[in-house]
Amino acid sequence: MDKAQILVASNRGPVSFSINDDGSLTQRRGGGGLVSGLSSVAAETDTLWVCAALSDADRAAVAEAPEGRLDRAGFDLGNMRVRMLDIPPTTFGNAYTAVANSTLWFIHHLLYDTPNKPAYGTEFRAQWEDYRAYNSAFCDALLTGADDNARVAVQDYHLALVPRMARRRRPDLRIAHFQHTPWAPPEYFRMLPEAVRRELLEGMLGADHVGFLSLRWADAFLRCCETFLGTTVNWDKRSLEYGGRVVEVGVHALGADGATLRERAGADDVAERRAALRSRVGDTKLVVRVDRTELSKNIVRGLEAYRELLSTRPEWRGRVTHLAFAYPSRGDVAEYREYTESVRRVAKEINEEFGTADWTPLILEVNDDFPRSLAAYQLADVLLVNPIRDGMNLVAKEGPVLSHDGCALVLSTEAGAADELGADALLVNPFDVSETAEALHTALTMPEEERRARCERLVAAAVALPPHRWFNEQLRALK
Ligand code: G6P
DSSP: OOSOEEEEEOSBOSEEEEEOTTSOEEEEEOOSHHHHHHHHHHTTSEEEEEEOBOOHHHHHHHHHOSSSOOOTTOEEETTEEEEEOOOOHHHHIIIIIIIIIIIIHHHHTTOOOTTTOOOOOHHHHHHHHHHHHHHHHHHHHHHTTOOTTOEEEEESGGGTTHHHHHHHHOTTSEEEEEOOSOOOOHHHHTTSOHHHHHHHHHHHTTSSEEEESSHHHHHHHHHHHHHHHOOOEETTTTEEEETTEEEEEEEOOOOOOHHHHHHHHTSHHHHHHHHHHHHHHTTOEEEEEEEESOGGGOHHHHHHHHHHHHHHOGGGTTTEEEEEEEEOOOTTSHHHHHHHHHHHHHHHHHHHHHOBTTBOSEEEEESOOHHHHHHHHHHOSEEEEOOSSBSOOSHHHHHHHHOSSOOEEEEETTBTTHHHHTTTSEEEOTTOHHHHHHHHHHHHHSOHHHHHHHHHHHHHHHTSSOHHHHHHHHHHTTO
16 A cells, blocks of 8 residues: 555544435545545545544434445545444443543543532542553554554544554554543542543553643643652653653644635525524624533623623613524533523523513524534624633634624633634623623723734634645654
8 A cells, every 4th residue: 555544533523424215325525624534544544544433423324324325345536445342332331421522521621510519439430541541443454454653643532542542562563642622620620530540641641742722721731740640741842751752742822714604605495594693683783602502612701791791781672682592512421411401590590680672682493503603704794602611722723814894802711712713802700790791881881993803813814724735744743
């Protein structure tokens, strides 16, 4: 084989499935930075993508297809091959829901309500065994057929143990690990059991290059390595020596894919939704937010800030509408179900408190409608992105790119995106509801010229690091 080989591993794959009229199964390329980043090099490389998770809709499609069922051993998707692992449901549930989403995600986003959780007992120990087994299944699949010196790009907190597992069996491979979330500071990371902390850090240090979306997260990781492994970090180079090898830590911010996004937003389904939204909200100003129903996105405090705006600045009543669009997410975690309920409850309260016969202050939709989100970006006067903590946050970048008249951006200091957008966004402490309410008012009253000029600069910063550059940087770091 002449072409250089690239192997990618991620929990969720680059593909979605649907059933044709004749009952056969079609696979389509999904969205996201990693998919477009990888597609840009897939033509010149021999690329295999190993993944495991199926969305509920995909699982239903696969189960329904009598013919041409999913060939998990490998199928072609454009220029790449995809292998979907068939992980036993209990193992997958323990690895994905219990360890990855209910433990590691909580740790890195500082989400624990500590008087009650976490409590790492025997149940967690068993779940951790399954996390290991799941990582090991990925490692096996990657190594099957890996050429000499192949480059391996392992993604995210689901697969922290894979680099070390692969390195032990195949020292010739060049391995990268990329973390898409923030990284917890040592003072918070220390909540994890000692052996788990060590296994996670050592697992990632099996890579040659460990990448993060922001310097803040890279530094937190290095501080954890110092604190829990006793390593000496070379802070000038952001590298450290561990197990006789040098591991580099890099920062690779990810930007919006401007061209692809604009093309998608030009489609008829987006125009239809834009017209429908406009007729629903009349000529009121629009404050828009788009998130997964995700604890770290801080939707409730965002709604509270809107409530405070309406109560302290009554001049906005009847003149503004808040569109809050939330994609359902991680419904198998109790905290997420409860959180979604509180979002609905607060939204209802706001409409009951301020709504009138001809004005609905807030439109909350909890469902999956991507073209409607794009239409909302186009119409937004103000975009609100206020996560408690976020690896990057692409809404903050994609919104301005699509906004028709230049939106103002209210942005949490705790999103990785604030590194690049901070100069032209209105930055807020995500816990400070009053400050957020005041920022909404400033955004809504910003002189047009200033708003457009700021938005132009936001767009320039947002598209400066498109996915293909982001992915290529990571590959270059492995040379
Ligand atoms: C974050 C993570 C991704 C994950 C995504 C959606 O962006 O970094 O790895 O795929 O959230 O979450 P889900 O649990 O639905 O895959």
